[in-house]
Amino acid sequence: MTDTVLESAPAPVSFWQAFWFWLKLGFISFGGPAGQISIMHQELVENRRWISEKRFLHALNYCMVLPGPEAQQLATYIGWLMHRTWGGVIAGALFVLPSLFILIFLSWVYIAYGDVSWVAGLFYGIKPAVTAIVLQAAHRIGSRALKNNILWALAGASFVAIFALNVPFPFIVLGAAIIGYFGGRYAPNIFNASAGHGASKKSYGAALIDDNTPTPSHALFSWSRFAFVFAIGFVLWIIPMGILCAIFGWQHDFTQMAWFFTKAALLTFGGAYAVLPYVYQGAVGHYQWLTPTQMIDGLALGETTPGPLIMVVAFVGFVGGYVKALLGTEHLFLSGALAASLVTWFTFLPSFIFILAGGPFVETTHNNLKFTAPLTAITAAVVGVILNLALFFGYHVLWPQGFSGYFDIGAAVIAFAAAIALFKYNRNVMHVIGAAALIGLAIKTFF
Template sequence: MAKTSSTASAVTRPAAVSLATAFRFWLKMGFISFGGPAGQIAIMHQELVENRRWISERRFLHALNFCMLLPGPEAQQLAIYIGWLMHKTWGGIIAGLLFVLPSLFILIALSWCYVAFGDVPWVAGLFYGIKPAVTAIVLQAAHRIGSRALKNRVLWALAGLSFVAIFAFDVPFPAIVATAAVIGYVGGRFTPDTFKAGGGHGKADKSFGPALIDDDTPKLAHTVFKGSRLLMLVAVGGILWLVPMAWLTVQYGWDNAFTQMGWFFTKAALLTFGGAYAVLPYVYQGAVEHYHWLIPQQMIDGLALGETTPGPLIMVVTFVGFVAGWTQALFGGEALFWAGAVAATVVTYFTFLPSFLFVLAGGPLIESTHGNLHFTAPLTAITAAVVGVILNLALFFAWHVFWPSGWAGAFDAVAAVVSALALLALLRYKIGVIKVIVSAGVLGLAVTLVKPWVMALLATAMAGA
């Protein structure tokens, strides 16, 4: 509960926070940041604004609004921004790295378990139940984003057209995003109310006491915009991207999977407007349909692992990289794990590098004003289009889960029931994603273990008759 202004004024302002203290906090965040972007942002708000008072409510929301406009995982970008605000460039780098590093190591380990032991009956049983739950989770994402973004008939029409474009005509995801951005930009000029961003993150009208970085805190020296600093960051960012990409090209060739992963996930990082679910269709198109690094069922399993580990949901790309490196034996048949681990690291590096550059380069510009951010009409249109794209992804998942052998095969009624129950739990009873996935996995395991006994009983009964 927010404190009154009189109570707030009586509270002492927090002491300066050392970089070592901040390091320990961001490391802790890396291990407890479950719940997707909403959960991660809520954790940071409670810890940084309410409990520790390192930053004020208004400054926190101002930073969050900026990160929401950027492509990439907004929760990690918010951590970079606050880390930079408190401890300059190294503070931002430390906060951003620690936000994803624990998840990187955890997902490499889980991905290894998946590819090495995925055929073990009890593991297969768990994933048998998890797959339909993931289908329900993607449907819930379409519903959640759609209920917030589709505020009028024009946005509904944009979502419908994007669905038809990708479902019926296989239009590439970048083309859909670019078209939606143009529509939003033009529409925002002529009918601004149509493309007015809805929802938001509330007003900054609460006070939890004096903050270390408060509303009236004088501008810090490193937050002042300087053209020379921006040019330096652009140059350093270019080097950090170009050198590894050039090395991969020279070492392995442009057509090698390592090089193509770096190039593909660089493009993916620039298209993640609207959260991880927005870019998943693009990753699916590339990793499954174009490059054939994975099969559809593996992509579904990867999303399940991403949902149940800390860190941004877009960390599912780490799983994609590991499975691709392993299945293609990029270092030969004797080094499958290392091929997977290196591929996972390459993918993660190129996916998250732009987020650091966007925040560190744009932070001083945003700190120059604490007014409302503009240019949201293209983002509104992109978010509307993304709803249709996510719905298409959900249908693709449903097809591969409910008809695992294709349309000519049998319909898996058990998977459909599990998916329906998961969707009911998510939408009607608001049960958390991790609980739904765990419950579905246990149910899938039970069905897998019981099914042979049931089949044997039926066979015995039929033989006796």
């Protein structure tokens, strides 16, 4: 172990080296936020050692309390920390763009030909594997974050709150933050995020951005820079919105999509599942951009493509633009692709602003217990929420028609095998997903 501890930090990473990594991540980021965070931890903390675990978790804690997709925001944060504003923009954009292009293609196949039978087989295998991946992510994050009995109790309480009492996620975050704030004042040893971190150093070695690495100059907080970033963000929102209003009018579906998904982006506390009911009510009930069945199929597509699960909004936009022929019947694909791109822009723009404007403030707090203690408590609470998500997946996968329906033995076998591969044999997430997809396709084809 001593050799590992003394291992020097890796060589500096160039912008283009990072670019190719973020591009690769955009294509392999399956498994929802928990799976994606797990992949990033394995690649950035354990394998490449670009950032220490303490700095990684501190950034993750900040992303957890923001509205928006936390995994995409975490990629943006680390990219920004390493290579300034353009590093963050590239990391965040490449986390989303592969998913956008894949979903535009799959949405077109779905709506134009109505034949997704081959996709159904892949879904059948992937869904149980995703359940195992989320469960493993809860274990991985919990084993790092739950350093004492108080934090374990906090995770348990958050699970009960969301599972049994149906407490909204923002209230769970707020309650954990309050507990962490007072805990940091009156029991600092319990809520010290760095407690026990020495074990992590023995495991992974020195990092390029280590616990005590000084904050780079571009990440230092200033009110002028904070205001400048927010001003740029507002301009990037108001210009396309103004163009849509000028060309199509306020009531046109393109403009309403931009406005609706701007609001949705600011309500996504707790990840995609927290905002899906809002999207469902608006897109299906109010605007009628798609049917309830199409919404469920879109969620399945979103679950089994790389990128944030909230990318299901691209499917919603494509189907709405295509079916309503918003650019005329001769341009159906273009109508759908433009709508999908618009809703993606307005959904993710706030995430970039939150990171690029708020990141410098967060960097000033990573050694300040007054700020880190609430975030430590939030991380503990989120472990319980992720466990609830795993049970949510498991219920819908193993009892697809509810408890009164049949128990899906095939899905249970795939989930169990995936869990064994992940927990016992430490198999790569992508290998598990690929194998499960092929098994699901075979089962649906031959049985």
